[in-house]
Amino acid sequence: MPAKTDHEARRRDVSAAVWRVLAAAGFGGLTLRAVAAEMGATTGLVTHYFPSKKALIVHALELAESHTRELVPATDGVHGLEALRQALAAVLPLSPEGTEINRVWVSSWDAALADPELHALEKARYKRWRSRLHPLVVEAQTDGSLPPGDPADLVAGLAAFTHGLVVQALFDPRAFSHKRLAALLDTHLDALRPTGSVQ
Template identity: 35%
Template sequence: MPKVVDHEERRAEIADGVWRVIRRDGYAALSVRTVAAETGRSVGAVRHYFEGQDALVAFAMQTLADRVGERVRRLGADATDLPGLVRLLETVLPLDAARRAESEVWLALTMAARTDESLGAVWRQVHTRLRGLMESCVLTVQQVYGVDLDVATETTRLHALTDGLALHGTLEPRLGARRIRAALTAHLQQLAGSPAAAVDD
């Protein structure tokens, strides 16, 4: 019998190859040919799934966003207090090797999205979803802890803090998961009207 090919699995494997090329060699080295070599496939085999580099990279970016989004969905129902909100927001922060790798790839793709419309469309969609996540967290703090917040302003502040922690954690790994988590926790405690606990260096 002919072998049954799982096309979605093949596409996901190719997306993994895109991420590995970006992390090792940088976005400028990315092409259908380099991804084919990385995944042990012919150029024709990669083009069977993707018409060209634009479609390939857009799919890889969307796949990465969906992977993070699935983690957010899994934890969202339990984010009903400060510890739960911290755990939820940690899903988008580079607190371990796997998430740091995702963040490195996302940063490279974000820079490329400034001039690549196919990537720009994915980036704007993800940015909107992230802002929605931040707003949901602010609303949860307001409702659970009975504080009166300027939701729009605090959403922007939380989004900026989270983006900044992701950027610093990606570019300066020595910052460490402990310091990132402490900064995020302190901010949420401030929103909830709770005193922030000091964290030793």
């Protein structure tokens, strides 16, 4: 029987292969056979860790969320609107890694809309994202950088705006360059400032 460390190392190898397949072919190309081929292994080895395609997809979504969190900068010492801006910018495809992660997420939507379990996982993921943005919006409202009102509505609007930029940039990266994406986000946040607030 393989040692626990060997088992964990092999699982990490399978996870890395899952991510490479996702990055290259999206969720439509994610199969047990494709992951095995990427590893130069048998499908039996892959099914030892992920017994079905559903298990593989659930793991892939977990990987995507983990990779996304790694892109979010620490906000120690950053507050209010600037902390919110950094959190939103981390979601945009402003780097090769960010672009790769967003391509994976967008490719997952079809599967998530069609499958109740995956749908529930995606719904929960969006709820977690909004929960992370919520205190940043409240802080910006408290210091006068954002208008008063229901912070949940502001969070929903900002999340929708940011993901709208993501989709447009994925389909037309030349028109939505990294510089333009950052500028559009800044312009949108500035437009939300109450009249007379300090820049």
